[in-house]
Amino acid sequence: MNNSSNPLKEKSYQFAIRIVNLYKYLIEEKKEYVLAKQVLRSGTAIGALVRESQYAESKADFVHKLSIALKETNETDYWLCLLKDAEFLSENAFLSIQQDCEEPLKLLTASIKTAKTNSKTK
Numbered sequence: 001m002n003n004s005s006n007p008l009k010e011k012s013y014q015f016a017i018r019i020v021n022l023y024k025y026l027i028e029e030k031k032e033y034v035l036a037k038q039v040l041r042s043g044t045a046i047g048a049l050v051r052e053s054q055y056a057e058s059k060a061d062f063v064h065k066l067s068i069a070l071k072e073t074n075e076t077d078y079w080l081c082l083l084k085d086a087e088f089l090s091e092n093a094f095l096s097i098q099q100d101c102e103e104p105l106k107l108l109t110a111s112i113k114t115a116k117t118n119s120k121t122k
Contacts, residue, residue, distance in 0.1 A: 014100070015103070080097060
């Protein structure tokens with residue numbers, strides 16, 4: 001999959017792969033099913049919503065889809081923090097994946113801000 005021309009699409013896709021691998025680790029190694037499913041759902045939804053936004057019906061729909069992706073990113077961060085604090089993730093593993101979670105967060109925030117600014121200037 002070639003996402004190199006779209007950093008948000010690339011980062012959210014790569015993050016989803018990390019989340020899938022985290023899910024497998026939590027299920028197989030830690031026997032944790034409930035939190036694993038939650039982080040899988042929210043963590044993979046980010047990239048799916050970014051992909052959906054590419055075919056938005058309007059600028060408002062585009063901003064709406066990215067805003068939902070931003071909410072999913074924030075929710076994913078919550079589950080990651082909970083997994084760390086409940087000792088399912090080591091500090092190092094948490095810091096690594098949380099850093100990868102912050103990248104789509106920053107890109108989404110900037111994209112939403114830019115889209116809203118551009119729609120006001122027209």
